[in-house]
Amino acid sequence: MNTALLSARKRTGTGELRALTSMLGEPALAWQVAIAKKFGCERIICLCDAPIPEIIELQRKFEGQGGEFHAIRSSLQLVALLRSDDALLMIQDGLIVEPDLAKSVLVDDGKLRKAILTLEVGSELTEASPADFERIDATRCWAGIATMRAAHLQQLADLPSDGDVFSLSLRLALQSRTGMIPLHLDVEPEADWLLASDAASISLREKSLLDRALPAPRWTAPFPAIASKLVGMAAKQGYLNVAPASAVIAGILAIAAIAIVALGYAAIGLSVASLAALFGCFYINASLTKSAIWGEGQADVFHRYFRILLDSLAIISLVLALKFDPIALASLPIFTVGLFWLAERNASPRVAPFWNDRTLHLATLAICAAYGVLSEGLALLGLLALVQSLWRVTKASD
Structure with missing residues (x-):
């Protein structure tokens, strides 16, 4: 089963949950759920501090379409939900991406490739948000999306429960020799790959989407x-x-x-x-x-x-x-x-x-x-x- 791991914990500079930042009237988390559906994910696991109304509404909608949606608080709950043969799609908190771009590098013959997308060190995105696009080595940073075998995350049970689940999961995937694929973005990367952290970035993404979608x-x-x-x-x-x-x-x-x-x-x-x-x-x-x-x-x-x-x-x-x-x-x-x-x-x-x-x-x-x-x-x-x-x-x- 394809499973998506999302998060609704990080906050913007104004104190709002990044995952609830609105774009075209829908929260960033809803856009991530839509991306997960396009990747064939039948189950959503969302890390959050509490199941707030917006998350509950997304849960009802996704389950109404025949999927599974779990709002959890800890890595131990995550380990209990995962099956060793699951394919796991992990998307950074508040990251909104162009689905076709991500799909072109992560889907092969209709199946998810096990890979970690990377950006070059010193790129605009990594410089603006170094904590979100975590550094992997001297030349590469995590691009905010990774696909891996869920079995790798079973080791989370042996790690501190107060650690950053995404950071720990990334390290476990790297230790398991999950491959890395460099991500090449266009001249305006924020139009296709952005964190929902400020109004300017959201506005640019909205314009890009509408320019493509509107007749x-x-x-x-x-x-x-x-x-x-x-x-x-x-x-x-x-x-x-x-x-x-x-x-x-x-x-x-x-x-x-x-x-x-x-x-x-x-x-x-x-x-x-x-x-x-x-x-x-x-x-x-x-x-x-x-x-x-x-x-x-x-x-x-x-x-x-x-x-x-x-x-x-x-x-x-x-x-x-x-x-x-x-x-x-x-x-x-x-x-x-x-x-x-x-x-x-x-x-x-x-x-x-x-x-x-x-x-x-x-x-x-x-x-x-x-x-x-x-x-x-x-x-x-x-x-x-x-x-x-x-x-x-x-x-x-x-």
Whole structure:
């Protein structure tokens, strides 16, 4: 069994537990648990002075996913929990790392390699926190992550119980000739490998994560770009979990739009439909961002069906707004929205987002409805989408 050994004992300069330092609304310990899951760890052992509410909450969440979580206080408890054939992943208290970087050096053919990651003596990280990145020899320091056989730690029972468990475990691994792998970081190592010890480092890591995870805003589609910015702001405050709520709000607004249009208020109803599209766009962006950061979230196919659902509700609103006068016009919204999808697929990467900006389209059509030219607006937008598609197809054939 793969087991992760974590800790929630060390404190920041302000006296707070380093493991509870928040990044994107989640404590550093939660990020470590997520990393352990990516390494295939089925059990978490956390050293702490007391099982505080935040740790208990993480325990409930991890156990709810089928894993084991133990909050312990001493090395003797640790020895009692470990099995000799366990593979142990040890992560320094408050260390937040880029999972893909750590995985690239520690996982081979889906299995954990037994190794101690090292940094060069004199590097920025080791100079800033020498006590955390413990020196191994004249040229190397511990990088804060090690994987080893749990059997090595059975000797902790013979060592002083008041000693630093991580430091003693590192020494036991070295005595057992566990291999060492040098870790080569980028120009800004704190963006991928940092201790949650100060606000500046956390802010830099947040920016790095969001730059990678957020869908790139393209201002040819202004409302999805605005939604992307809002998702970034929500992520920094830890509100990405509201994504499902925004999907529900989008659905309620889309249905409300149909009712309002049916009552004879076409412009207002289509305005509400455009707002539903904005909430839907926020949901998709937030879900994709959460998936990129945490490895969780809905699959792309679900987002596609969600878009189809919102478009179908928008088509119903548009059909009702046309009042079936003449009845042939009832098919116009179907053709127009269908052409939007076709134009998005055939457009260049710069232009394609425009045809996906349903908030902009519905807001434009709401203005058209207010001036009594809704059918003309639909025909014009559909014609533009058709010209776009034909132009790209003709250009590709040439």
